[in-house]
Amino acid sequence: MAISSVCVLGAGSWGTALANLIACNGFAVSLWDRSAERIEAIAETRRNDRYLPGLTLSDAIVCEAELARAAAGRELMLLAVPSHGFADCLARLRACLQPPYRLAWGTKGLDPHSGRFLHQVARDCFGPEASLAALSGPTFAIEVMKGLPTAITAASPDMAFAEAVAALLRNAFFRVYTNDDLLGVQLGGAVKNVLAIAAGVSDGMGFGANARAALITRGLAEMMRLGSALGAKPKTLMGLAGVGDLILTCTDDQSRNRRLGLGLGQGRDLETVKAEIGQEIEGIGTARLIWALARRHRVEMPIVEQVHALLYEGVAPQIAVRKLLLREPKPEAL
CATH class of the missing domain: 1.10.1040.10 (N-(1-d-carboxylethyl)-l-norvaline Dehydrogenase; domain 2)
Known part of the structure; x- marks a missing residue:
């Protein structure tokens, strides 16, 4: 399994850093946020000064204020939204996606409404055939943006999918290990x-x-x-x-x-x-x-x-x- 295009959802510090990392690695990436004003500012300035002040983003990131346009044609949906917005973001995605469903997230936490782990929420929304992965580990977004050495884990019960997600992120300073323990990785985070x-x-x-x-x-x-x-x-x-x-x-x-x-x-x-x-x-x-x-x-x-x-x-x-x-x-x- 190989993935060459990604839609990153959430233009906070971590979502922005992930989108920039993927773009710098040579893959097609779009960036969406519920705040159209924020996305428009990033598109115009190529910066996200609220969360990552003073750092310039790759020109290859396509900034989209409309979710359907941001997701269109992308092979992977990568969520970097707060846990309290995770379920709502999935529901909005479900309305504009067609199978096969491939989702990953860098969100850390549980669903605040049900207390469930995020993979359980995603399974309910997209069904048992969806490919799911969680990214977690010791990361500060600003250090990733600066190209400082970092290592994380990509976890999925489908190790081929975990490896495909990891391949989008790996480079000379960003190391990604794979793991099949989706629950354990989320629990630690x-x-x-x-x-x-x-x-x-x-x-x-x-x-x-x-x-x-x-x-x-x-x-x-x-x-x-x-x-x-x-x-x-x-x-x-x-x-x-x-x-x-x-x-x-x-x-x-x-x-x-x-x-x-x-x-x-x-x-x-x-x-x-x-x-x-x-x-x-x-x-x-x-x-x-x-x-x-x-x-x-x-x-x-x-x-x-x-x-x-x-x-x-x-x-x-x-x-x-x-x-x-x-x-x-x-x-x-x-």
């Missing part, structure tokens, strides 16, 4: 955002590197416990889409989830910090969904539980930390 909030809170409160390392390590244990309950492969969560992305988002201030935690740990209120960041913070909604998923499967996730309490139950950071530290002692285990 979702849970890490919640844990990055916790790491940010810890650093915001001045707890230092020791505490951050402990949170990352025990957070990984929580991720793997939930993965085991859901049927994800442990090696997936120990790879780029799991521990790799977890380390990145917990330790670098380019992470919006980490920055949210930093602000909360410094005593600022949630709405103020959200306004300062000014972009989608996936970990907020994902914290509620992962907390509910863990409870449903009776999986112990104390860090996720305290992030949920912080965001949704009005618990102060100091109280959340105290509850974590005063948990009953036990042997270290996953």
